[in-house]
Amino acid sequence: MDVHNTFLHGDLTEEVYMKPPPGYFTNDEKKSLSDNSLFFxxxxxxxxxxxxxxxxxxxxxxxxxxxxxxxxxxxxCLKMKDLGPLKYLLGIEVSRSSQGFYLNQRKYALEIVADTGLLGCKPNAFPLEQNHNLALSKTPLLPAPEPYRRLLGRLIYLVATRPDLAYCVHFLAQFMKSPREAHWEAALRV
Known part of the structure; x- marks a missing residue:
């Protein structure tokens, strides 16, 4: 469901509580203890x-x-739109089958590949070379680290449905402060 977001652009005339108001107590637990945005x-x-x-x-x-x-x-209570069965949420595609749910970020991954200019390139069999020595790299520092940081940030979000990339993405993330050309090339390989 989608709640129409007019409240984002309006002035509030009533009091808003970020915590339960004074004197409000309940023994009925309706919120998940592991996720503050999940209620049941x-x-x-x-x-x-x-x-x-x-x-x-x-x-x-x-x-x-x-x-x-x-x-x-x-x-x-609210102006909302029922969007029907879940198909996308936060860029993650949700598919159903008789075996259950399947989550993927194919569209998001293709956007990353297209944005880096690698759309026509052949894929690698593995995301990071073995014995890479990236921590010891003496290649020149990138003159502008922002594209590296943006790419790594996007890859970190991709790991939500591609846990096989977790090690190499998080390894490369340690170079965000001062990325070198070798780090950029390794990130492009991922």
Whole structure:
């Protein structure tokens, strides 16, 4: 679901609490302890999960009837649009099959490759050369480190669905302060 974000451009006339207001206490725990943006309702065998990111919301339930009622309730409280079954969230594509869910960032990865000008290049069999000695590199410092930092930041986000790249991306991230030409070439290889 998408909440229309007019509140981002409006003036607030009411008091907003960043913490529960004084005197408000509840023994009913509805928030996940591991993720502050995940909320759930569990009563009488019905479970509703809500994951919120700014003005986007994923709502799931084990009951279609409860889900319909809850979405209807939300629509009375806020101006929102039901986008149907989840397809994309934060640049991650969500596909369903009989075996479960599949997450990928194919479009995002292609954007990275295109932005670096490597769209027509052949892929490498492995992302980082063995015995690379990048920590000892004496190649010239990059005159402008920003493209390296941008590329590494984007690769760090790509690791969410490509854990096989985690080691080399995080290894290269240690050179963000003063990247050298060898580090740039290694990042392009990834």
């Amino acid at each position: 309702f569990d009563k009488g065998g019905v479970r509703i999960n809500i994951l919120i990111y700014v003005d986007d919301m994923i709502v799931t339930s084990n009951s279609n009837e409860a889900l319909t009622i809850f979405k209807g309730y939300l629509a009375t």
